[in-house]
Amino acid sequence: MNEITLEIAKAIRRKRADLGLTKKQVYTQLDISFRTYNKIEAGGFGVKNNIYQKITNWLAKDY
Structure with a gap:
């Protein structure tokens, strides 16, 4: 499992x-x-892991 930190949550x-x-x-x-x-x-x-990957891909897209 990967943790969604407060910094990642803020970025989302x-x-x-x-x-x-x-x-x-x-x-x-x-x-x-x-x-x-x-x-x-x-x-x-x-x-x-698969949800974490979806989130990081979404965050990286267009930035």
Whole structure:
């Protein structure tokens, strides 16, 4: 498991705000559940490797 640090959570929230996306748009793009996405945005939460990979790829895209 990989941990979503508070810094990663902040980067996710910032990118979502910069792109003007709703939470639903982001978790749909990432193909994860709403519940998991809410935990990710809060930070300090361990996620499976495949979810961590989806998040890091999304963060790196367009930056």
